[in-house]
Amino acid sequence: MIRTLDDLDASGTAVGVRVDINSPLTDDGQLADDARLRAHVDTLSELTERNARVAVLAHQGRPAGDEFMPLSAHARRLDELLDAPVEYIDATFCKAARDRIEALENGSVLVLENTRFYSEENMSFDPASAAETHLVDRLSMVLDVFVNDAFAAAHRSQPSIVGFAERLPSFGGRVMERELEALGEIRERPSPRVYVLGGAKVDDSIEIAETVLQSGIADTVLTTGVVGNAFLHASGVSLGAETASVVTSRARDRLDLAADLLERYPERIQTPVDVAVERDGERVEHSIESLPVEQPALDVGQETIDAYTEVFEAAGTVVLNGPAGVFEDERFAVGTTELYSGATDAGFSIVGGGDTAAALRQLGLSGFDHVSTGGGAALALLTGEQLPAVTALDSKT
Ligand SMILES: Nc1ncnc2c1ncn2[C@@H]1O[C@H](COP(=O)(O)OP(=O)(O)OP(=O)(O)O)[C@@H](O)[C@H]1O
Numbered sequence: 001m002i003r004t005l006d007d008l009d010a011s012g013t014a015v016g017v018r019v020d021i022n023s024p025l026t027d028d029g030q031l032a033d034d035a036r037l038r039a040h041v042d043t044l045s046e047l048t049e050r051n052a053r054v055a056v057l058a059h060q061g062r063p064a065g066d067e068f069m070p071l072s073a074h075a076r077r078l079d080e081l082l083d084a085p086v087e088y089i090d091a092t093f094c095k096a097a098r099d100r101i102e103a104l105e106n107g108s109v110l111v112l113e114n115t116r117f118y119s120e121e122n123m124s125f126d127p128a129s130a131a132e133t134h135l136v137d138r139l140s141m142v143l144d145v146f147v148n149d150a151f152a153a154a155h156r157s158q159p160s161i162v163g164f165a166e167r168l169p170s171f172g173g174r175v176m177e178r179e180l181e182a183l184g185e186i187r188e189r190p191s192p193r194v195y196v197l198g199g200a201k202v203d204d205s206i207e208i209a210e211t212v213l214q215s216g217i218a219d220t221v222l223t224t225g226v227v228g229n230a231f232l233h234a235s236g237v238s239l240g241a242e243t244a245s246v247v248t249s250r251a252r253d254r255l256d257l258a259a260d261l262l263e264r265y266p267e268r269i270q271t272p273v274d275v276a277v278e279r280d281g282e283r284v285e286h287s288i289e290s291l292p293v294e295q296p297a298l299d300v301g302q303e304t305i306d307a308y309t310e311v312f313e314a315a316g317t318v319v320l321n322g323p324a325g326v327f328e329d330e331r332f333a334v335g336t337t338e339l340y341s342g343a344t345d346a347g348f349s350i351v352g353g354g355d356t357a358a359a360l361r362q363l364g365l366s367g368f369d370h371v372s373t374g375g376g377a378a379l380a381l382l383t384g385e386q387l388p389a390v391t392a393l394d395s396k397t
Pocket residue numbers: 198199200201224225226229246297298299321322323324325326327328352353354355356357375376
């Protein structure tokens with residue numbers, strides 16, 4: 001069990017808070033979505049209301065990526081979202097940054113610059129080595145305690161995620177606490193547990209299917225999206241050249257594993273029984289028996305939706321990751337809309353995945369028991385992995 005804000009006497013202390021506000025950006029570097037910022041409001045407000053001096057640490061994008069940007073827009077948005085004053089400095093751990101932290105008034109917030117502007121933050125370290133990095137070493141001089149609220153980056157062993165717990169009294173923030181509570185005890189959630197794997201990360205999803213089936217975390221895996229097409233292809237269904245080419249370009253070396261899983265778990269993996277394609281500008285559905293067709297399969301069809309919805313009705317827990325079709329096009333958002341809505345009928349429904357959460361907002365879907373802020377971190381927990389951030393916090397409790 002990690003220590004939480006309930007265990008922290010925050011008043012007057014300088015608290016370093018690692019958050020994950022890595023967000024989609026517009027072409028001119030503005031925030032396209034602020035969901036991850038809003039998620040951290042509880043933790044940050046609680047600390048400022050309790051008179052702490054708060055230094056926010058966060059990353060945005062990856063080096064050389066399109067979204068590798070300063071955190072100035074994030075700081076402006078946090079200033080709007082929080083009642084406390086929020087400042088920004090384009091430095092992370094140099095003397096100027098440390099002086100600003102020391103000069104902070106109780107109850108105010110300073111957003112430090114993108115941690116990934118510094119090379120060490122883009123590498124993996126064990127906690128003891130992470131504690132020796134320049135970022136952790138220098139910030140530890142001016143911080144009294146550390147709060148890790150960055151659940152969505154908890155699967156990374158980067159200095160700002162795992163290093164501070166070696167140097168400072170460390171606690172999990174409210175996002176970290178809530179996510180671990182909802183996702184950490186997946187084996188305790190009511191069965192049958194059903195995983196719906198869609199989207200386009202085919203190799204990852206095939207591996208997840210193997211882990212959750214083998215470990216018994218999932219009773220049933222339902223496949224949709226390109227993942228569903230990949231399982232169909234692996235089972236020998238001739239989908240047509242276009243769909244097969246999307247599948248093989250996405251699944252580099254895991255199609256054999258998909259075929260193997262279908263043989264090992266014939267009763268526990270379901271593949272689509274029909275698909276939707278575009279013909280003359282219209283959505284047209286085809287049963288699997290009537291394939292191949294020339295056009296690419298862009299969504300699951302109505303019979304698949306009905307069959308999967310029936311599985312949800314008897315499910316104790318449903319975990320969904322990845323859209324069921326090309327939801328960006330209204331004609332092919334049917335599978336995603338209906339399956340995600342149907343899943344809310346299960347005893348407990350969990351949605352994970354950064355793009356998935358964006359799809360839900362775009363399609364106006366809600367009513368889930370838990371929508372995770374994490375993509376990779378959520379899936380890592382839902383396949384039973386131990387997260388480095390949690391190990392670091394745990395070891396110091
Ligand atoms: N049948 C299909 N053919 C082509 N593309 C598809 C199909 N079904 C879904 N997609 C695409 O998959 C993409 C999303 O897949 P992705 O695996 O990135 O989702 P995610 O798991 O929510 O993401 P993340 O793991 O990054 O949070 C969407 O852009 C959607 O258009």
